[in-house]
Amino acid sequence: xxxxxxxxxxxxxxxxxxxxxxxxxxxxxxxxxxxxxxxxxxxxxxxxxxxxxxxxxxxxxxxxxxxxxxxxxxxxxxxxxxxxxxxxxxxxxxxxxxxxxxxxxxxxxxx
Amino acid sequence: xxxxxxxxxxxxxxxxxxxxxxxxxxxxxxxxxxxxxxxxxxxxxxxxxxxxxxxxxxxxxxxxxxxxxxxxxxxxxxxxxxxxxxxxxxxxxxxxxxxxxxxxxxxxxxxxxxxxxx
Numbered sequence: 309x310x311x312x313x314x315x316x317x318x319x320x321x322x323x324x325x326x327x328x329x330x331x332x333x334x335x336x337x338x339x340x341x342x343x344x345x346x347x348x349x350x351x352x353x354x355x356x357x358x359x360x361x362x363x364x365x366x367x368x369x370x371x372x373x374x375x376x377x378x379x380x381x382x383x384x385x386x387x388x389x390x391x392x393x394x395x396x397x398x399x400x401x402x403x404x405x406x407x408x409x410x411x412x413x414x415x416x417x418x419x
Numbered sequence: 420x421x422x423x424x425x426x427x428x429x430x431x432x433x434x435x436x437x438x439x440x441x442x443x444x445x446x447x448x449x450x451x452x453x454x455x456x457x458x459x460x461x462x463x464x465x466x467x468x469x470x471x472x473x474x475x476x477x478x479x480x481x482x483x484x485x486x487x488x489x490x491x492x493x494x495x496x497x498x499x500x501x502x503x504x505x506x507x508x509x510x511x512x513x514x515x516x517x518x519x520x521x522x523x524x525x526x527x528x529x530x531x532x533x534x535x536x537x
Contacts (some may be wrong), residue, residue, distance in 0.1 A: 349533075351530045405475035
């Protein structure tokens with residue numbers, strides 16, 4: 309079983325739609341949860357960071373962590389064509405040494 | 420402020436050769452990690468270094484090695500290259516251990532070094 313599971317998509321939505329991206333994980337020791345955005349042939353860019361459980365909002369982005377279900381989500385409101393990218397979830401334990409990434413979900417926002 | 424810088428950005432090698440990739444972290448960050456990203460996959464952890472000591476190692480063969488220098492920059496070395504080593508090699512620095520801050524666990528990535536092995 310993989311440490312982190314993420315639906316690779318691709319996901320295609322019209323501009324202005326609400327996008328929901330999700331990951332599940334198996335290791336209950338994970339404490340750090342991140343979402344990265346990666347444009348083609350570029351390095352990942354940190355979007356959202358959450359420690360332990362709960363919700364976090366930053367502009368159009370909301371990250372949710374449900375440790376009881378081992379499930380994390382990223383919501384993008386009022387999606388824009390510039391949001392078209394691959395979104396990677398990542399998580400790790402309290403040591404902060406090693407982080408496990410999902411395979412990424414490819415998102416296209418159509419104008 | 421400068422982000423994480425990596426060099427070279429692209430390189431082509433043949434099987435059996437050796438490669439050295441370099442990384443300069445964000446100023447003030449003492450932790451550097453290396454990840455391998457194969458096309459269509461998420462990054463996979465190779466090494467983490469903090470204060471010049473190896474603090475973590477992923478499931479990679481001994482052909483992979485790394486080190487961190489006193490200025491916190493880092494090198495990743497790969498010997499006896501195989502076709503399967505073709506990938507984007509990402510360096511990330513972290514404020515983990517930054518004076519006065521807790522272990523945040525955040526990673527800030529460079530643009531990567533794209534290695535092609537022929």
